[in-house]
Amino acid sequence: MESPLEPLLDGRTKGFPAAAGSLRLGQVGSAGWNVLAEDLPLPLAVLKETALRHNSAWMRAFQDLTGVALAPHGKTSMSPQLFRRQLDDGAWGITVATVQQLRVCRAYGVTRVLMANQLVGRQAITYVLDELARNPTFVFYALADSVAAVDALAAAAAVRRPGRSLDLLVECGVNGGRAGCRSLAAALAVARRIKAAEPYLRLAGVEGYEGSVPGPTPDQQERRIAEFVGFVGEVAECCADEGLFGADPVILSAGGSAYFDMVTSLPRQLGPRATQVVIRSGCYLTHDSDAYARAAVRMRERTPAIASLGEGLRDALEVWSYVQSTPEAGLAILTMGKRDVSHDLHLPYARVALRPGRDARPRQLPPDCEVTALNDQHAYLRTTEGADLAVGDMIGCAISHPCTTFDKWRFLPIVDDDYDVVDAVATYF
Numbered sequence: 001m002e003s004p005l006e007p008l009l010d011g012r013t014k015g016f017p018a019a020a021g022s023l024r025l026g027q028v029g030s031a032g033w034n035v036l037a038e039d040l041p042l043p044l045a046v047l048k049e050t051a052l053r054h055n056s057a058w059m060r061a062f063q064d065l066t067g068v069a070l071a072p073h074g075k076t077s078m079s080p081q082l083f084r085r086q087l088d089d090g091a092w093g094i095t096v097a098t099v100q101q102l103r104v105c106r107a108y109g110v111t112r113v114l115m116a117n118q119l120v121g122r123q124a125i126t127y128v129l130d131e132l133a134r135n136p137t138f139v140f141y142a143l144a145d146s147v148a149a150v151d152a153l154a155a156a157a158a159v160r161r162p163g164r165s166l167d168l169l170v171e172c173g174v175n176g177g178r179a180g181c182r183s184l185a186a187a188l189a190v191a192r193r194i195k196a197a198e199p200y201l202r203l204a205g206v207e208g209y210e211g212s213v214p215g216p217t218p219d220q221q222e223r224r225i226a227e228f229v230g231f232v233g234e235v236a237e238c239c240a241d242e243g244l245f246g247a248d249p250v251i252l253s254a255g256g257s258a259y260f261d262m263v264t265s266l267p268r269q270l271g272p273r274a275t276q277v278v279i280r281s282g283c284y285l286t287h288d289s290d291a292y293a294r295a296a297v298r299m300r301e302r303t304p305a306i307a308s309l310g311e312g313l314r315d316a317l318e319v320w321s322y323v324q325s326t327p328e329a330g331l332a333i334l335t336m337g338k339r340d341v342s343h344d345l346h347l348p349y350a351r352v353a354l355r356p357g358r359d360a361r362p363r364q365l366p367p368d369c370e371v372t373a374l375n376d377q378h379a380y381l382r383t384t385e386g387a388d389l390a391v392g393d394m395i396g397c398a399i400s401h402p403c404t405t406f407d408k409w410r411f412l413p414i415v416d417d418d419y420d421v422v423d424a425v426a427t428y429f
Contacts, residue, residue: 001112002301003298006325007024008024009023009025009028009126009411010022010023010398013410015040015041015043015044015045015411016040016041016411017033017039017041017236018041018225019318021121023244025081025424025426028145028421028423028424029114029421029423031231031260031416033234033420034418034419034420034421035413035415035419035421036336036354036419037147038356038362038417039393039421040215040396040413042071042320042321042322042335043321043335043340044196044320044321044342044413045320045406045408046258046317046318046319046320046321046413046414046415046419047207047247047317047412047413047414048318048415048417049284049416049422049423050314051287052285052316054087054287054311054313054314055284055287055313055316056085056086057089058284058309058310058311058313059089059281059285060089061309061310062309064429065306065308065309066304067264067268067277068255068277068278068279069091069199069276069279070090070278070279070280070281071091071093071094071095071112071114071253072086072091072092072094072284073094073095073097073116073256073257073282073283074095074101075095075097075101075280075282075404076283076402076403077262077282077286077406077427077429078406078428078429079198079406079425079427079428080105080108080320080425080426081174081277081361081425082425083110085285085428086285087110091251091398092276092278093111093113093114094110094113094114095113095114095116095141095280095282096113096116096117097115097116097117097381098112098115098117099115099119099123099124099127099128099402100241102115102128102139104428106135110167111137111139111249112139113139113140113141114140114141114238114251114278115140116143116144116207116280117142117143118143118145118149118179119142119143119144119149119153120149125152126160127157127161128140129166130160130162131392132163132164132424133162134247139167139285141167141168141204141251142167142168142169143169143171143179144171144183144190145170145171145173145179145180145181145186145190145206147193148191150168150190150201150426151193151197153166153168153201153426154197154201157200158200158257159202160289165246166201166383167202167204167250168194168201168202168203169204169207170187170190170191170194170203170206170235170239171207171208172187172208172228172231172235174208174212174213174224174228174231176247177209177213177214178208178209178212180208181235184231184234184238184427187238188238188239188242191235191242192217192244195243195244195246198246198289203245203246203247204246204247204250205234205236205238205245205251205254205275206232206239206250206252206253207232208229208232208254209249209254209256209318209354210254210255210262210263210379211256211258212255213228214390216385217296217297217396220264220320222259225259229262229263229265229266231300232252232254232266232270233265235272235273236252236266237267237270239270240271240273241257241271245270245394247347248274248275249273249274249275249276249295250270250273250274250275251276252266252275252276252277252278253277253280254266254279255278255279255281256280256281256282257281257282257292257295258291258292258298258299259295259299260280260281261299261302261303261306262302263277263279264277264279266267280309282402282403283403284313285316286312286315286316286317287317288314288398288400289315289349289398289399289400290345290399290400291345291400291401292313293315296312296313311314316400317350317399318396318397318399319333319336319340319341319348319397319405320394320395320396320419321336321340321395321397322378322391322392322393322395323391323393325380325391326390330382330383330384331381331383332383332393332395333378333379333380334371334378334379334380334382335379336348336377336379336397337374337377337378337422338374338375339376339377341374341397341399342399342400342401342402342403342405344400344402345375346399347372347373347402348371348379348397348398348400349371349395349397349398349399350365350369350370350371350381351364351365351369351397352364352365352395352396353388353389353393353394353395353396354394355392355393356393362394362396362419365387366383366384366387366394367382368384369381369382369383369387370382371397409427410426411424411425411427412425
């Protein structure tokens, strides 16, 4: 098995200094580099170690407070190094959305994976069944929301014969939402079909994704999410009443990165069977300065007990670039663009600047400095008189969506509070 420290990096990798030759990922932290000293080329995405550590401790405290388990969604970072950090910090498992993501988990030794998606197609189904046969310690869950999907899985399992059951969770959904059974009758039909397919399949729990529940206002959306969480619990109770579950404990899972506190109301007991409530927040580790920052404020309002956990999550992901042109008053063009930073939810936020050779530390930019547009490799930063920007200045930007920043990088250094590079991670998208 390849070690997570094994990838070989060189100047062909974005963000890696060409003059360094080639290094293994695990050697980066001892190379003596500092981002502010221009030891690495810009643009550059960096992870802040202090914030990562804080966020991980906060989530552990949230789990202790609520009694839930965490299977962070791997699609956020697709970084085996961050997966290992999360597992070492007490995560129950890793969530994935695709079999490619599952293969990354397996290549780096992740033993428990929840695939929060349907398992469809010959290549995907065959890989999972064969992996179950090859590795008795591999624990895997997938979703099902139709009798047709259950029948396809049962037929494949009858042919491949992995030697143990494929564990499935009935997926619940809502009208206007994403996948998932829209009614109790539909969910029970799927659950009964899984039960009938024993021993090839096993009903292990019930699942839903509350983030796709629509609502015209935040208040109305949250009311509908509460109803949806209640629906997931109702499906589980009915399955338990009919004796359809084959696993113990029963897995009840939901919880993206914006509403995971609302999932903690799922039942902890179904008759004689215990349940394990599993949340799947993927963005908590890096957080952001936009969508999830606003969601965190809302979370503290609706779940006051969270205040006992102290300071909330911190943004841990920054993208740095240079000012490459100041072609007109009030405009600076930066050396980053859509290929480097998320822009699907909001454009990046220019927070700090540093002039190499003059500034010892980054200085705060005026709050009305704003990134107004991105091209593939350029950003338009509208500035004010107090910004004091010149060609060659370094600009540090906060981001609005971790998932779509991570996927633009194959290498991200981890820095301490002085921007010394202390470690690095690789990604596999």
